Amino acid sequence: MPKSVKWLGHSCFLITSPKGKRLVVDPWIAGNPCCPLKLEDLPKIDAVLVTHDHFDHSSNAVDIAKRFKSVVLAQPETIGRMQSEGGLPAAQAVYGMGMNTGGSAAIDGITVTMVEAHHSSQTGSPAGYVIKLEDGTTLYHAGDTGIFGGMQLLAELFPVDLAMLPIGGVFTMDSLQAAKALTLLKPKMAMPMHYKTFPVLEQSADNFVTLAKEEAPNVKVIVLEPGKEHSW
Ligand SMILES: [Zn+2]
Known part of the structure; x- marks a missing residue:
C-alpha cells in the first residue's frame, strides 16, 4: 500500500503508513482557518x-485521542496537562507518562523519535519528530523551530525522505532559513x-520554492x- 502525507493546514499532517496505520501530527483542526476538515x-x-x-x-490532541483510543506522544509535562485539564487516560500516554528529546517509541512497526527544536512551549520544551514507517521511509516533522546546526546530525542518523519544515517566519524559520535547512537535512x-494561517506569517510558499531551488536543487519541494495529500 502506498504511504501518504496529507496537509491539514498549518503544522497539522495526517500520515498514512504502508500498513495503513494513521498518525496525526500537531492536531489543530477545529478553529484552524486553513483546515478544510x-x-x-x-x-x-x-x-x-x-x-x-x-x-x-495541540488543540485537538485530547479530543482525537479519546475518540479513537489513540496513543499520544508528547513530553511528560505536556501529557500531565492533557491529563489534568483534558482527562487524557494515562494508559493512552506513550510509556504511560510521555517521552522526551532523544527518546523513541515503537507504534506497530513504526518508530517515532523525538528530536530537538528551538522555540517555546507552555509545558515541557518544543520538539520535532523523526518518523520511520514500516518500509523504512523516514519523515521529519520539524515542529516550530529556527534553523539549527544539529539538523546535519539528524540527517546522518536518520536519512530523511521527506522533511516538513516551517517557513512562515516570526515564530519559526522563514523561507530563507528553511531553504538553508535543506542543505543540512538533505x-x-x-x-x-x-x-498563511495568520496574517503575520508569510502568505505563500513561492519564496521558499525559489530559494530551495537555489540552495538545494536536488530536493523535490512539494507544495500542497x-x-x-502526496502519496508514493
Ligand atoms: Zn506554531
Missing part, C-alpha cells in the same frame, strides 16, 4: 504526535508548513493545498 471527518487515528504545547499544535523531498 472537520474533527468529525477524521478517519481512525492510531497515534497523535504533539511537538509542543501551543494551541496551534531530504529527498520537502513540504512547507506553518505559513490544505486537504491535499
Whole structure:
C-alpha cells in the first residue's frame, strides 16, 4: 500500500503508513482557518504526535485521542496537562507518562523519535519528530523551530525522505532559513508548513520554492493545498 502525507493546514499532517496505520501530527483542526476538515471527518487515528504545547499544535490532541483510543506522544509535562485539564487516560500516554528529546517509541512497526527544536512551549520544551514507517521511509516533522546546526546530525542518523519544515517566519524559520535547512537535512523531498494561517506569517510558499531551488536543487519541494495529500 502506498504511504501518504496529507496537509491539514498549518503544522497539522495526517500520515498514512504502508500498513495503513494513521498518525496525526500537531492536531489543530477545529478553529484552524486553513483546515478544510472537520474533527468529525477524521478517519481512525492510531497515534497523535504533539511537538509542543501551543494551541496551534495541540488543540485537538485530547479530543482525537479519546475518540479513537489513540496513543499520544508528547513530553511528560505536556501529557500531565492533557491529563489534568483534558482527562487524557494515562494508559493512552506513550510509556504511560510521555517521552522526551532523544527518546523513541515503537507504534506497530513504526518508530517515532523525538528530536530537538528551538522555540517555546507552555509545558515541557518544543520538539520535532523523526518518523520511520514500516518500509523504512523516514519523515521529519520539524515542529516550530529556527534553523539549527544539529539538523546535519539528524540527517546522518536518520536519512530523511521527506522533511516538513516551517517557513512562515516570526515564530519559526522563514523561507530563507528553511531553504538553508535543506542543505543540512538533505531530504529527498520537502513540504512547507506553518505559513498563511495568520496574517503575520508569510502568505505563500513561492519564496521558499525559489530559494530551495537555489540552495538545494536536488530536493523535490512539494507544495500542497490544505486537504491535499502526496502519496508514493
Ligand atoms: Zn506554531
